[in-house]
Amino acid sequence: MWPVLALLFLAADDGRGDADRLFASGRYDEAANAYVRLLETSPNDLGLLEHAGNSYLAQNRPTLAIPFFKRALALSPNDLDAARQLATAFSAINEFGEAQSLLAHVAQLDPADAVTWFRLGVLMYMRGAYPSAVEDLDRALALGFAGHGLSGRDSAQYQNRAEVVRAVAQVEMGRPAEAAKELPKLMARPENAGDLTLRFSWVELLYDAGRYQEAIQQVDIALASSPENSSAHFWRARILSQQQKVPEAIAEAEKARDLSPESPGPRGLLVRLYQKVGQAADAGREAEWLRAHEAAAPEPAQ
Amino acid sequence: MKGPDEALASLVLLAVFAPSAGAQIRFQDITRKAGLHFVLHNGAAGAFHQIELMPGGVAALDFNNDGCTDLFFANGGTSPSLQKNSPAFWNRLYRNNCDGTFTDVTEKAGVAGAGFSNGVAAADYDNDGFTDLFVTGVNGNILYHNRGDGTFEDVTRKAGLAGVDPPGKTWAIAAGWFDADNDGFLDLVVTYYVEWNAATERSCGTGSTRTYCHPSQYAGLPNRIFRNNHDGTFSDMTAKSGIGAAIGKGMGLAFADFDGDGLMDIFIANDTLPNFLFHNLGGFRFRETGIEMGVALPESGRPVAFMGADFRDFDNDGWPDLVVTGMVNDSYQLFRNLGRLAGFEDFTAKGGLAAATRRLTGWAAAFFDFDNDGWKDLFFANAHFPELGSLLGTPAPLPNSLFRNTGGRFEDISTAAGPDFQGAAFYRGAAFADFDNDGKVDVIVTAIGSEARLFRNVTPTTNHWLAFRLRGTKSNRDGIGARIRVTLPSGKTLFNHATTSVGYASSSEPLVRFGLGVEDRAKAVEITWPSGTVQRLMDVAGGRVVAVREP
Numbered sequence: 001m002w003p004v005l006a007l008l009f010l011a012a013d014d015g016r017g018d019a020d021r022l023f024a025s026g027r028y029d030e031a032a033n034a035y036v037r038l039l040e041t042s043p044n045d046l047g048l049l050e051h052a053g054n055s056y057l058a059q060n061r062p063t064l065a066i067p068f069f070k071r072a073l074a075l076s077p078n079d080l081d082a083a084r085q086l087a088t089a090f091s092a093i094n095e096f097g098e099a100q101s102l103l104a105h106v107a108q109l110d111p112a113d114a115v116t117w118f119r120l121g122v123l124m125y126m127r128g129a130y131p132s133a134v135e136d137l138d139r140a141l142a143l144g145f146a147g148h149g150l151s152g153r154d155s156a157q158y159q160n161r162a163e164v165v166r167a168v169a170q171v172e173m174g175r176p177a178e179a180a181k182e183l184p185k186l187m188a189r190p191e192n193a194g195d196l197t198l199r200f201s202w203v204e205l206l207y208d209a210g211r212y213q214e215a216i217q218q219v220d221i222a223l224a225s226s227p228e229n230s231s232a233h234f235w236r237a238r239i240l241s242q243q244q245k246v247p248e249a250i251a252e253a254e255k256a257r258d259l260s261p262e263s264p265g266p267r268g269l270l271v272r273l274y275q276k277v278g279q280a281a282d283a284g285r286e287a288e289w290l291r292a293h294e295a296a297a298p299e300p301a302q
Numbered sequence: 303m304k305g306p307d308e309a310l311a312s313l314v315l316l317a318v319f320a321p322s323a324g325a326q327i328r329f330q331d332i333t334r335k336a337g338l339h340f341v342l343h344n345g346a347a348g349a350f351h352q353i354e355l356m357p358g359g360v361a362a363l364d365f366n367n368d369g370c371t372d373l374f375f376a377n378g379g380t381s382p383s384l385q386k387n388s389p390a391f392w393n394r395l396y397r398n399n400c401d402g403t404f405t406d407v408t409e410k411a412g413v414a415g416a417g418f419s420n421g422v423a424a425a426d427y428d429n430d431g432f433t434d435l436f437v438t439g440v441n442g443n444i445l446y447h448n449r450g451d452g453t454f455e456d457v458t459r460k461a462g463l464a465g466v467d468p469p470g471k472t473w474a475i476a477a478g479w480f481d482a483d484n485d486g487f488l489d490l491v492v493t494y495y496v497e498w499n500a501a502t503e504r505s506c507g508t509g510s511t512r513t514y515c516h517p518s519q520y521a522g523l524p525n526r527i528f529r530n531n532h533d534g535t536f537s538d539m540t541a542k543s544g545i546g547a548a549i550g551k552g553m554g555l556a557f558a559d560f561d562g563d564g565l566m567d568i569f570i571a572n573d574t575l576p577n578f579l580f581h582n583l584g585g586f587r588f589r590e591t592g593i594e595m596g597v598a599l600p601e602s603g604r605p606v607a608f609m610g611a612d613f614r615d616f617d618n619d620g621w622p623d624l625v626v627t628g629m630v631n632d633s634y635q636l637f638r639n640l641g642r643l644a645g646f647e648d649f650t651a652k653g654g655l656a657a658a659t660r661r662l663t664g665w666a667a668a669f670f671d672f673d674n675d676g677w678k679d680l681f682f683a684n685a686h687f688p689e690l691g692s693l694l695g696t697p698a699p700l701p702n703s704l705f706r707n708t709g710g711r712f713e714d715i716s717t718a719a720g721p722d723f724q725g726a727a728f729y730r731g732a733a734f735a736d737f738d739n740d741g742k743v744d745v746i747v748t749a750i751g752s753e754a755r756l757f758r759n760v761t762p763t764t765n766h767w768l769a770f771r772l773r774g775t776k777s778n779r780d781g782i783g784a785r786i787r788v789t790l791p792s793g794k795t796l797f798n799h800a801t802t803s804v805g806y807a808s809s810s811e812p813l814v815r816f817g818l819g820v821e822d823r824a825k826a827v828e829i830t831w832p833s834g835t836v837q838r839l840m841d842v843a844g845g846r847v848v849a850v851r852e853p
Binding site for chain 1: 350507508511548575576594596598601602603604605630631632640642645646647648651652656657658659660661693694695696
């Protein structure tokens with residue numbers, strides 16, 4: 001009898017340890033399988049459920065992760081880790097409403113957790129709810145990221161990203177004055193030098209304010225590091241168009257179109273620009289493309 | 303290098319063309335004092351039917367020809383059963399008593415209506431001298447003929463405008479009157495939104511939280527155009543005209559002759575789809591040119607939720623421009639007309655609207671010169687969708703917006719427009735007229751679930767003004783479509799045209815107004831009637847409404 005029991009315990013221990021080792025070594029597929037096998041005998045083991053979910057999340061298979069986190073939360077509704085991870089999984093499949101509910105729940109249970117407010121802020125930014133995003137990120141920044149079990153480096157990264165997303169959200173929600181104070185400082189940080197979202201946000205602000213020369217300088221900085229970036233060429237085309245530099249704007253819009261043929265923005269601008277210079281046939285061709293594109297494009301989902 | 307005379311001339315020119323000293327535009331809410339107590343009801347009862355989002359048209363019209371502008375409000379109904387089963391859902395007609403007050407004459411006039419109404423278009427379609435009404439709605443529209451004795455007759459069926467399609471295909475939002483073929487009688491355009499059927503409408507939302515569905519959940523519809531047969535009836539020209547070939551999700555509409563060929567063209571704002579600009583080719587044929595002309599999409603190339611529109615010249619270059627409201631995160635769009643078929647440029651950022659309107663959701667939009675300085679300003683009726691407020695973290699009801707035209711660019715002056723102007727609500731339609739005949743344009747705005755507000759223009763200004771009440775003879779009697787060019791003694795020229803189709807599902811006074819700034823008269827006035835007749839008036843004193851009969 002004893003040897004059999006010993007084997008069983010040994011098997012259980014070994015199985016969990018093996019799964020953990022697989023996960024730690026980045027073999028997430030095998031780790032997931034191992035955790036799922038273990039769950040057959042221990043279906044209500046909170047740790048196993050979360051490990052299984054995390055293994056699928058690590059493989060970027062959020063739909064497979066969701067049932068495990070849901071089971072974990074059903075067993076332990078106040079399990080903050082499970083709720084956070086489930087929110088991550090829902091975010092990954094664009095179920096932002098579900099993710100928001102979960103993170104709000106976590107924030108309610110642990111209001112001093114800056115990381116949760118940060119994640120909620122980023123989520124709200126992704127949903128286009130910029131005022132909420134700014135509010136949540138303000139809260140995260142006020143709490144500060146140090147002392148939340150994060151390394152000094154991680155904490156600094158969270159701080160930086162929170163400031164970046166907040167500044168970009170301020171541009172998007174039409175608060176240029178606040179954003180204008182933050183953006184140059186953020187772009188001056190070495191870690192943000194290659195952040196094109198941040199730079200284009202600054203470009204947008206300058207463009208809206210009619211500061212075209214400064215805007216084009218920023219686009220040129222982006223192009224120096226990413227010469228094949230379609231958005232950068234499109235921004236350049238828009239700015240040149242506003243400056244009435246039509247041939248140059250056409251050249252840039254054509255570049256943007258060629259680099260990103262499925263993007264409607266450069267095509268729409270080209271219709272206008274070609275018409276300005278009397279290239280009716282070219283304008284007609286781009287208009288035709290846009291019509292076909294609009295007819296085929298699925299409308300945004302609910 | 304300029305010589306001294308040339309430099310002086312430039313300075314003088316600059317002084318003349320610069321906006322006159324800026325009086326702060328201010329509005330005062332006189333709703334109660336005026337005796338108005340119209341509440342727009344959408345019948346919402348927690349089931350989130352899409353129709354509940356869209357009502358709110360209002361018309362400013364002089365139905366009894368007493369020179370004082372009256373009001374007609376389109377009202378919703380029960381949802382989803384589409385009934386006006388209580389007076390709360392009635393459409394309402396208020397007579398302007400010419401003393402600053404209004405009297406509800408709905409019952410006497412016989413215009414309480416039926417069903418679930420959305421919008422209204424007012425004009426004299428039979429040239430009998432009395433303004434008629436067309437009321438749009440879900441699964442049914444109504445044409446009211448003004449009998450001229452204070453009452454109206456429902457002539458929808460008689461006119462051939464009833465039952466053009468089965469229910470589910472006839473959710474009309476806005477309508478507008480214009481003379482498509484310049485034959486002297488007004489034709490009718492009706493915008494249609496989406497196929498809607500309560501029985502098959504899906505539920506939307508997250509978990510147990512229900513919300514209104516995104517427009518993508520509904521199939522779009524073609525708009526419709528009806529030709530006036532000169533005998534009180536209309537012919538459906540939707541298919542033959544080319545209008546019906548374009549499927550959209552039609553919202554606001556506006557008319558202008560954008561290419562100067564003497565034929566009025568049609569702009570229709572589409573929700574989440576590219577806008578339509580129907581170029582009038584003559585012979586009751588239209589070609590949809592929104593993309594070619596650059597007004598279908600914003601510069602990003604991504605269609606947004608376009609709502610209301612106005613189509614007038616804001617930069618005094620003689621070419622009608624376009625403004626279109628949209629949804630939060632997508633700025634309201636300003637499209638500047640570059641001239642005869644040269645297309646439009648996206649002037650949103652340059653015009654000062656990009657950042658300033660990005661946080662707003664807008665319905666009605668209109669260009670009117672509220673301070674009479676010679677530059678048309680902008681008014682927007684605002685409100686987020688109800689459930690959007692909690693997502694955005696901001697209240698869903700919004701105050702309206704006012705942008706002053708500072709000479710071809712706009713400046714947001716909403717917060718300085720007076721305390722009454724700061725009130726938030728679920729605003730929708732708006733109509734514009736000088737209700738108290740003081741020469742300044744006032745605004746009436748509807749709001750779902752609360753009282754429509756009458757904002758009296760109390761701008762402290764001594765700027766001069768001039769308005770024209772047109773009477774067509776060969777042209778349609780209201781002169782709709784007439785283009786007017788006013789030349790001031792300084793040489794400055796101003797442009798406007800006659801239209802009642804302004805904003806969102808609404809109808810404004812047919813008068814054509816001009817702010818003259820510091821100049822008290824027009825040196826010359828040129829009216830190009832829809833018939834092609836060009837009429838010239840010389841040395842016209844300002845500060846009055848000039849009645850002009852087509853020669």
